[in-house]
Amino acid sequence: MTPVRTVVLDNEAVQALLDVGHPKNRRALAVIEAVASRNERRAGTVRLVVPTSVRVEAGWVRRAPRAAAINRLRFDDLVLDAETADTAARIRAALPLSVADAHLAATLGGTPGPHAVVTSDAGDTAAIARHLGLPLRTLVI
């Protein structure tokens, strides 16, 4: 049992996190709390990641003026640069994923493992894990 190093959120997980009326809001916050608690004991132990395409899909404007506190939660923005776009395009050619999910899959290779993906679609995550040969941990929202 190796402690997780990188936690990636997909679109539905971000929506559940940001909307206090969402039925899975507490569940999403429990994941963030688990990561925060570990980083409070030992800073920098676990990275929280939201690929920028996922942020676009979820409509998450983190730095909007007068934004609610939850919008300012700290995540690493993993950008869709040229190299990541090539990787994402190759993954999308092999799997029926949205652009955001392909970006999510493409970010996994460049971040430290073990990885956990917080998602509403365990099927997509399983397909990504099989395709990449990565032992992804899936937290279903």
Next chain:
Amino acid sequence: MGGDDARWYRSYYSSGVDRRTTRLLDLLDSESDGETVGTSIRLPVNLREAAALAADLGLARSTSELTVGGLRDVLASFAQRAILEEHYRVHPDARPDLAEVALAAAELDANPLVDRPDLIERAAREITMVHPGASADDVLLYAAGLASAVA
């Protein structure tokens, strides 16, 4: 966003983060433009030598990189807690309980206790009676003890 727009915008504009926390977040979020400032930090000699050795071993580029990275991680951890507490101040029902957080931690780590949420709930209940500040990892340790005792 999920939910209706009115609810989203009400939530969006109904609360604010403390001005100093906002400034801290802005500073942490801003991309470095390469500008640096010299500062005098007194490092324990053993740490300074260990950092130099780590750089020699190729584990880090420099003592400065290690120092900056450590400082950034600790400040980010403070900021994350401040944001979460501000969110719970406005939305107290959103705060997950210790058992929920411990279950999430077990899932993140692929801990076999994910199949025993009953033990996690019991551990969270019992450990807080003797250790009110228990963390999710404390709960999982306690739950592992319970699992071992009943095996």
